[in-house]
Amino acid sequence: MWVKNVLHDMFITLSDLPKIWCDNTSTIAMAANPVMHAKTKHVDLDIHFVREKVLGHALQVAYVPSNCQVADLFTKPLTAPVFYKFRQQLNVVSHSSLEEEKKQGEC
Structure with a gap:
């Protein structure tokens, strides 16, 4: 609201x-x-x-459905596959993947 x-x-x-x-x-x-x-x-x-x-x-x-509740990424403990699935859906990347992209000159 x-x-x-x-x-x-x-x-x-x-x-x-x-x-x-x-x-x-x-x-x-x-x-x-x-x-x-x-x-x-x-x-x-x-x-x-x-x-x-x-x-x-x-x-x-x-x-x-619970298996589509992306906000659970921030509020609940999740299994690794579900965590990575939700993280990808939100376009959130890890710091290490950003560092890797910088080394490869993709950023």
Whole structure:
């Protein structure tokens, strides 16, 4: 929502609603259905904020399978193959590969 407001201040309009990608279907259901929170023992303040924005059509929450959740690179321990896959998808390179490219004159 912060980025949306900054873009609005710069007179840039978004063609689509901002979308939050989530790999937890229960969380998506809670964001979309205001009755669902009664079934949970503890609901954080942030879910109320997200639900308010979803119901007000200011935000979308969409499902992404866990094996495609690239943000896990920054938040979870991953196996080496998954780590390298996500790192490549984000176009992040290691320092040693940059040094190697410099030696070969590719940079």
